[in-house]
Amino acid sequence: MPSEMIRLFGVNHKTTPLAVREKLALSSGYEEPLSRLAALPGCREVYLLSTCNRVEVLVVAEDGADVDTIIPAFLFGEAVSADKYHEYLFSYQGDDAVHHLFMVAASLDSMIVGEAQILGQIKEAYRHASVGASGPILNKLLHKAFSVAKRVRTETRIGSAAVSISYAAVELARKIFGGLQDKKVLLIGAGEMAELAAENLVGQGVTEVTVANRTLANGVALAKRFRGRAVALDELMVELERADIVISSTGATEVILHRDDLRPIMRARRNRPIFFIDIAVPRDLDPALNELENIFLYDIDDLNNVVEMNKSEREREAISARRIVDEETLKFRAWLDGLAVNPTIAALRRKGEAICRAELERTLPRLGELDDQQRQALEKMTAAICSKFLHDPLCYLKSDDHRDQTAAKIRTTHKVFGLEDDQA
Amino acid sequence: MTFESVMMIEEISYLLFQLVLLVSFMSAAAYVVFFVSRRDQVRTIARAILMASGLLQTGYIVSRYFLAGYTPITSQHEAVVFFAWSVTWAYLSFRWRYTVKNFGTLVSILVVGLLLVAALVSREVAPLPPALQSHWLPVHAGVAMFSYGFLALAFCGGFMYLVQEWELKSKRLGYFFVRLPSLDSLDQLNRHCLTTGFVFLTLGIITGSLWARQAWGTYWQWDPKETWSLITWLLYAAQMHQRLTVGWRGRRAAIMAIVGFLSVLFTLWGVSFLLGGAHSYAQ
Numbered sequence: 001m002p003s004e005m006i007r008l009f010g011v012n013h014k015t016t017p018l019a020v021r022e023k024l025a026l027s028s029g030y031e032e033p034l035s036r037l038a039a040l041p042g043c044r045e046v047y048l049l050s051t052c053n054r055v056e057v058l059v060v061a062e063d064g065a066d067v068d069t070i071i072p073a074f075l076f077g078e079a080v081s082a083d084k085y086h087e088y089l090f091s092y093q094g095d096d097a098v099h100h101l102f103m104v105a106a107s108l109d110s111m112i113v114g115e116a117q118i119l120g121q122i123k124e125a126y127r128h129a130s131v132g133a134s135g136p137i138l139n140k141l142l143h144k145a146f147s148v149a150k151r152v153r154t155e156t157r158i159g160s161a162a163v164s165i166s167y168a169a170v171e172l173a174r175k176i177f178g179g180l181q182d183k184k185v186l187l188i189g190a191g192e193m194a195e196l197a198a199e200n201l202v203g204q205g206v207t208e209v210t211v212a213n214r215t216l217a218n219g220v221a222l223a224k225r226f227r228g229r230a231v232a233l234d235e236l237m238v239e240l241e242r243a244d245i246v247i248s249s250t251g252a253t254e255v256i257l258h259r260d261d262l263r264p265i266m267r268a269r270r271n272r273p274i275f276f277i278d279i280a281v282p283r284d285l286d287p288a289l290n291e292l293e294n295i296f297l298y299d300i301d302d303l304n305n306v307v308e309m310n311k312s313e314r315e316r317e318a319i320s321a322r323r324i325v326d327e328e329t330l331k332f333r334a335w336l337d338g339l340a341v342n343p344t345i346a347a348l349r350r351k352g353e354a355i356c357r358a359e360l361e362r363t364l365p366r367l368g369e370l371d372d373q374q375r376q377a378l379e380k381m382t383a384a385i386c387s388k389f390l391h392d393p394l395c396y397l398k399s400d401d402h403r404d405q406t407a408a409k410i411r412t413t414h415k416v417f418g419l420e421d422d423q424a
Numbered sequence: 425m426t427f428e429s430v431m432m433i434e435e436i437s438y439l440l441f442q443l444v445l446l447v448s449f450m451s452a453a454a455y456v457v458f459f460v461s462r463r464d465q466v467r468t469i470a471r472a473i474l475m476a477s478g479l480l481q482t483g484y485i486v487s488r489y490f491l492a493g494y495t496p497i498t499s500q501h502e503a504v505v506f507f508a509w510s511v512t513w514a515y516l517s518f519r520w521r522y523t524v525k526n527f528g529t530l531v532s533i534l535v536v537g538l539l540l541v542a543a544l545v546s547r548e549v550a551p552l553p554p555a556l557q558s559h560w561l562p563v564h565a566g567v568a569m570f571s572y573g574f575l576a577l578a579f580c581g582g583f584m585y586l587v588q589e590w591e592l593k594s595k596r597l598g599y600f601f602v603r604l605p606s607l608d609s610l611d612q613l614n615r616h617c618l619t620t621g622f623v624f625l626t627l628g629i630i631t632g633s634l635w636a637r638q639a640w641g642t643y644w645q646w647d648p649k650e651t652w653s654l655i656t657w658l659l660y661a662a663q664m665h666q667r668l669t670v671g672w673r674g675r676r677a678a679i680m681a682i683v684g685f686l687s688v689l690f691t692l693w694g695v696s697f698l699l700g701g702a703h704s705y706a707q
Contacts, residue, residue, distance in 0.1 A: 157462075160602075175592060178606035270671025273607065290593060294674045302595050309597065 005063070006137065006336075008097035009071045009089060010049075010056030013111050016088040023079035024055050030128035038133045040070050045135035047142065049104075049125040051118070053111055058101065060137050098141065098332050102325045105145040106152040107159070114158040114314050119149045137339075141332065148328045155324060158317040166200040168306040169277050169298070173201065173245055176275050176296055184208040186243035188236065189250035190222040193279045197247050202226055210243065212236050214250070237261070241268045247277045248284040259288040262295060277303070337406045341397045344410050347419045348393060352386040393417070430491070437487035441505075441547070444484050447477040448508075448539050452532040459529045459603060467528070471519075474532055478512040485509060492549045495562035497569065500545045503692070506565075508538035510573030514617070518577060524613050525605035530580040560635035567631055568653075571624030575660075575681075575688050578617040582681035585610040589675055607674065614677050615667070622660050629653055652691040659684045 011021060030048060037046045037057065042065020047058040057075060061067045072085045080088065092100050103109045107118050126134070126142045134142065153159060170180075177183055185206050187194045190213045198209055209228030212235065213219030219230035231239060240246065240262075250256060257276075266274075271294050278285040278299040290297040298306075360382060364375070393416075397409055413419070454470035485505065488496035496502040515531045588604040591597055604610075632650070633643045644650060663680040666672035672680075 172592070175588070175601065175606050176608065178608040267670070271673050272671070273674065293676065296592055298595065305595065306597055 008092045012054035045138040047129040099329045102148045105149040152321045156317040156321045165303045166197040181205045183244040186246045187211045188248040190218045191249040194249040245275045258286045356382040440484040444480045452536045455529040455532045481509040497565040504542040506569045511576045514573035564631040568628035571621045574617045574621030578681040579685035581613040582678035585678035656687040
């Protein structure tokens with residue numbers, strides 16, 4: 001079973017604009033396209049992945065199947081004319097297909113390298129494919145992809161540092177407060193960015209959200225989203241005594257909180273730490289706040305810097321992650337080669353056993369009366385001769401070379417030992 | 425005890441101390457590797473080694489007890505070993521309740537440092553001076569050393585707090601930012617260790633004064649060691665007071681933990697070498 005039969009076709013965010021990908025996205029779910037795919041001639045095993053950034057088809061093709069035309073046609077349907085396929089489509093075969101799948105699973109091919117979502121999406125896709133569409137090879141391949149992704153996650157720190165502003169804010173909050181479970185968030189201004197940042201914090205366990213806004217109605221609307229309270233901007237000082245994390249995003253042209261405003265508040269808070277996030281441009285908060293004890297102030301530029309630093313850390317980690325993917329691709333190759341030589345090994349053994357049996361049947365009647373023990377000893381001896389004789393050819397078949405010569409080895413073995421050709 | 429058994433215990437005691445040094449050094453090395461590599465398996469190993477070091481230290485102190493016939497806490501060597509032992513066990517007891525990321529690294533280095541000091545001074549077993557032959561000796565010195573153990577942890581925590589706070593304030597989130605724990609957990613560590621250490625320190629001073637009454641007929645005689653213990657106690661008392669009343673925490677509490685511990689070190693060593701006085705048996 002040569003690995004050239006594993007084929008991968010797809011489009012992703014790098015090769016294909018969103019306008020085209022939109023038309024391909026399989027809105028009808030996985031079942032219907034999978035069954036259409038499995039029904040295509042020559043596709044022994046199939047698997048399909050569809051996310052907002054990529055659509056990929058993985059097949060194990062039968063010999064002589066014309067997958068190069070039928071799969072792209074399946075993929076693009078009516079959306080793109082056949083002569084434009086090559087502009088968008090990438091296709092891999094054998095080791096390259098395996099490598100690509102591993103890269104995707106390990107989130108090295110993602111728009112944001114290291115993001116964790118893709119693995120879940122692949123598992124979901126495989127859950128559908130495993131019901132009848134995939135087979136022994138793809139099952140093994142997909143499981144291998146999961147373990148590669150896991151290995152990359154545990155052995156590198158590719159996913160550890162926050163690479164978006166709102167996650168950077170969460171990471172900082174964790175280093176200040178430890179757990180965020182009982183922390184209170186105060187939003188000053190009801191902008192979209194504030195909403196996004198608060199969303200992530202709530203996802204991390206923050207329980208209470210308060211919105212202070214100039215127009216109370218907008219504040220109430222946003223507060224409702226987090227099941228929080230809305231207060232008027234005049235009540236800001238009172239609210240500051242209670243809040244732990246303050247996200248400011250008003251459209252004010254002047255600074256709304258000065259260093260000296262905070263002194264009495266810190267006394268009233270008994271110095272409990274407070275984390276200010278100023279995402280407004282121009283800034284809402286006096287930069288000098290950061291100089292006060294137990295106050296930590298990050299503005300939008302500071303957060304961007306954190307994100308940039310984390311991104312370059314990810315780039316470095318991606319290098320060792322790629323090495324892992326390369327390694328695992330080789331290992332899968334070895335498994336596949338094992339699969340390819342298995343029929344030959346079986347044929348070799350069958351032939352040896354047949355010879356032993358034939359010779360025993362001829363010799364035993366001529367030896368006269370033998371008890372069971374003697375008979376068994378004789379049988380054991382012939383089997384031992386046979387397996388010792390076959391030991392070296394089997395080693396030769398299973399041996400690892402720098403270059404792949406499996407097909408040639410199989411041919412040689414068949415010729416030398418006169419095995420039937422239908423096993424090749 | 426027969427001469428042979430004394431020789432044997434002496435031999436065992438010597439070997440135990442060498443082993444304590446080696447194992448403590450290994451635990452610190454493993455913790456440093458964990459600090460750099462951030463691999464959880466390494467931490468598990470480092471913890472196990474530190475635990476072994478704690479047990480070996482206990483064994484060494486016990487062997488020393490049999491050798492000397494009194495609680496081994498009077499000579500410089502013995503006092504420092506006891507100090508290291510109390511730091512180790514204060515940490516292990518603390519670890520059991522809270523996890524503070526990478527705290528073990530600093531603590532294990534401190535333990536090795538103390539044991540190295542102990543290795544460099546004379547290990548001779550001296551006969552106990554008559555003034556110290558009392559049941560108060562293990563109580564007073566033991567309690568004092570235990571307080572030092574916890575105060576040493578507060579010192580380590582304070583140091584880590586200052587580094588992490590600097591990373592956050594300067595916005596240069598570098599090497600230490602990811603490796604050090606959250607400010608909140610360091611502040612809790614400070615509170616816990618300070619409270620425990622302060623209680624033991626108070627007990628140490630009270631038992632000392634009771635012993636003084638018995639031995640010298642007066643509760644307090646302004647011996648340099650007594651004076652410096654009182655200064656140390658006042659430093660920590662002031663901090664406790666401020667924390668409870670106006671909520672001193674964070675940076676200030678961290679600095680105070682460091683200043684307080686420097687005063688502890690001076691009480692332990694500085695006084696003996698520079699000022700002399702009734703406590704200077706240990707030379």
